[in-house]
Amino acid sequence: MIKRSIDIVGSLALLTLTFPVLAGAALAVYLSLGRPILFRQIRPGKNEVPFILIKLRTMREDNGEVSDADRLTPVGRWLRRTSIDELPSLINVLRGDMSLVGPRPLLMKYLPFYTETERLRHSIRPGLTGWAQVHGRNNLDWDKRFQLDIYYVKNRSLALDLNILLRTAGTVLSQRGVVPSSNMTLSDLDVARRERRRRPLLSVDS
Template identity: 55%
Template sequence: MPLYDHLKRTMDVVAAGAGLVATAPVLAASAAAVYATMGRPIFYRQQRPGLHGVPFKLIKFRTMRLSAPGQDDIGSEASRITPVGQFLRSTSLDELPTLINVLRGEMSLVGPRPLLMRYLPRYSAEQARRHEVRPGVTGWAQINGRNALSWDQKFALDVWYVDHRSLALDLKILVGTVGKVFAREGISQSGHATMPEFMGDEATDEEASGNDFTTARKGA
């Protein structure tokens, strides 16, 4: 899809550049709020898998206090989010710096959300197809449930987007994202900052069957 890819990249650059200029006052206010409540660093940078799984540094506003020495980062996420961080997440303002990733060509405005590097070996072959396109600031899964979805549902929507992507679909997703941001829907699952960790299909199947494998091990 060379024509689509060219037009999409042009749209990404123009829209991301215009977005950074237009939201400059909001970016400055958000940065000041993070600094005043959490100190430095203002930005959260983490390596994420991009197109074909090639890693890049994702940039967002920091929303959590730094973890204490020896503290489990994943298990303590929900308790470390500050009120300012919660507001930034609920309004998606924490995502604005990712427009820099779009300008760099590491991300697109629309595509599957970039997850964690450690998830790569946990994907099935079908789930891994989500990396056939650049990750996005928003995506098909984000306007169809966001973090209220199960991992299987989210990955199925990601792969559906890969197979059906078009400029018309991208515009539909962008318009739908605006509505979701104002509605503040699907921000997180209960008890989690966003989603529970994805452990792979084997772990998911085990949990769905009542941890039969774990129970059998305990009874052995």
């Protein structure tokens, strides 16, 4: 209950303080990409119950012919680098879909590819920031990300949350450990896990 109260007060305060920035960013998205301004996508929440994640749009429409990196606009790159594109997700925190701190919500298509231990990351609300984000943001491989997520789930406390929030502020301001799109440095989890499963078979055949 204390954590939820902090989520409500914190998200309301952040939305109020950052409203001018969010309004300016929304205008920049409208001028560079048009409508829609918001990006909405179904993600797994607590206990893998789906919810609609809200962010500022950073990419052109997917026509199936170009990569995600090519779909990113200059405005989109800046929004991702500064994490301003994440500000609308504070609405998800207010709704109770997310918490300020917790494992980041990933894609629904990844659900079949988690190990039993990794699935523990879905036993709590996903977060706007987390233990993995302050240890490299999206510049970590999948195994390391999940190790850090599970550490948080098993050791979570208000003190750890405060530590993460303070370190997040420093990480965002310095823009350490971030690339505009994780796809530039990290393959999709489903692709990575399929490749891992194939390796023993390839070694036997050789």
